[in-house]
Amino acid sequence: MHGSTPFRPAARAGGPPGQEGPGHPDRRTLLRAAAGGGLALTGLAVAGAPGAGAAARATGGKVRDLTGPAETGRFAAPWTDLGIPARCPDGSMLLVCGDTFDGGGVGGPDWRSPVGLRSSGGDPASLTVDGSVGGGHAVGLVPEGHEGGTTAIPSDVFTVGPTMYMHLMRGVIHRTHHSDLWRSDDNGETWQYLCQWPGDQYGGQFQQKTYAVADDGHCYVLSTVFNRDVTSGLLLHRVRQDALGDPAAYEPWGYAGGAWAWGNPPTTVTAARRWGEICFRAMGGGYALSWLNMAPLDLRAQFFPLPTSNLFTTPERTTIVPTVPGRESGNAVAAPYGGFIVPGSTVEDLHLAVSQWYDARNYRVMQYRITGLTA
Structure with a gap:
């Protein structure tokens, strides 16, 4: 591995929504316990039953487990989450995962984050970890x-020409010390540090970032606070693709003096809410945003023509709804989070990397295919 970072910390709001609160250990407690060599997971609650949907609910179902003992145990990664998919310059797919453990379950030995799992097939239909x-x-x-x-x-992980980029959130969970950006010029095998941003920039609303690679020479960047318990706006920036590692090159989009314009102080581009993971992509001549919504709990998506489209009025589509273990079917998932768009997706045929965690052995990344979003 090349490069180094000035700080060691990192952050994570992982684990299933609805499991934190009185009587249940939060993610920070679990990770600290893992660092100490043990992890007590007894008594965890299960994510709640389906709540009210957004504008319209899609159809679809599970394609396959992407991670788990049978799928990724041979890579010492039986227990992992997120699996952000990015097509590598060589045409393969890299799934960048979060907290990863070996052994008998979450909190087992050999804690690593992030890790990279590979699928030699770069098409959603052939997305299987084989390296x-x-x-x-x-x-x-x-x-x-x-x-x-x-x-x-x-x-986020994304590719611009021959280079891959990875954005990380670092610090104790829910207390992001800083976020940083890394690059790879060898299909994700080695990574070089580029830059970082303080965790309190824009009141914390620049902690969690996701990048849409446009065909106009820019990347468009949406960002939020990285804490599911905190209400946050959704901020928009743009940056030239040849200046991704220069924090000063990120230009905000905001409303001031009666108009929206680049260079104004950033203002939220949609209603403030409690955000989970977010994923912003150029897709089909327009743009797609997928996210974990916290109230009501579900995964949602919006599709719009321009990065600066009005997201206040753009319909929200429910892609994944929560259920309880043993009642999963169609697009109902026990303890869902993530929802990262698989490259090669379309609005009519949307593939998502969906994470799940409700006990020590049910912690994985799955692939879901969603249809009916244009109905």
Whole structure:
């Protein structure tokens, strides 16, 4: 691995929504326990029953498990989440995962984050993990010692020409110290540090970032607070693709003096809410945004023609709804989160990397195919 980072910390709001609160250990407690060599997961609640939908509910179902003992155990990564998919310059797919453990379940030995799992097939129809960065043992992609329960959680991975980029949120969970950006010129095998942003920039609303690679020479960047319990706006920036590693080159979009314009102080581009993971992509001549919605709990998507489209009025489509273990069918998932768009998706045929965690052995990344979004 090339490069280094000035700080070791990282952050993560992982785990199933609805499991934190009185009587149930939160993610910070779990990770600190793992750092100490043990993890008590007894008594965890299960995500709640389906809540009210958004504008329209899609149809669809599970395609396959992408991770788990049978799928990724041979890479010492039986327990992992997120799996943000990015098509590599060589045409394969890299799934960048978050907190990863070996052994008998979450909190087992060999805690790493992030790790890279590979699918030699780059099409959604052939998305199966058959390799990892590190060969037979998936390695941590960046230096992260997890001292004091810190971790390095990816919020996005994307490709511009021959170069891949990875954005990480770092610090103790829910207390993001900073976020940083890394690049790889060898299909994700090694990563070089580029830059970082303070965790309190824009009141924390620049912690979790996701990048849409446009055909106009820019990347468009949406960002939120990285804490599911905190209400946050959704901010929009643009940056030239040849200046991704220069924090000063990120130009905000905001409303001031009666008009929206680039260079105004950033203002939220949609209603403030409690956000989980977010994923912003150029797709089909327009743009797609997928996210974990916290109230009501579900995964949602919007499709719009321009990065600056009015998201206040753009319909929200429900892609995944929550259920309880044993009652999963169609697009109802127990303890869902994530919802990262698989490259090659279309509005009519949307593939998502959906995470799940409700006990020590039910912690995985799954592929879901969603249809009916244009109905």
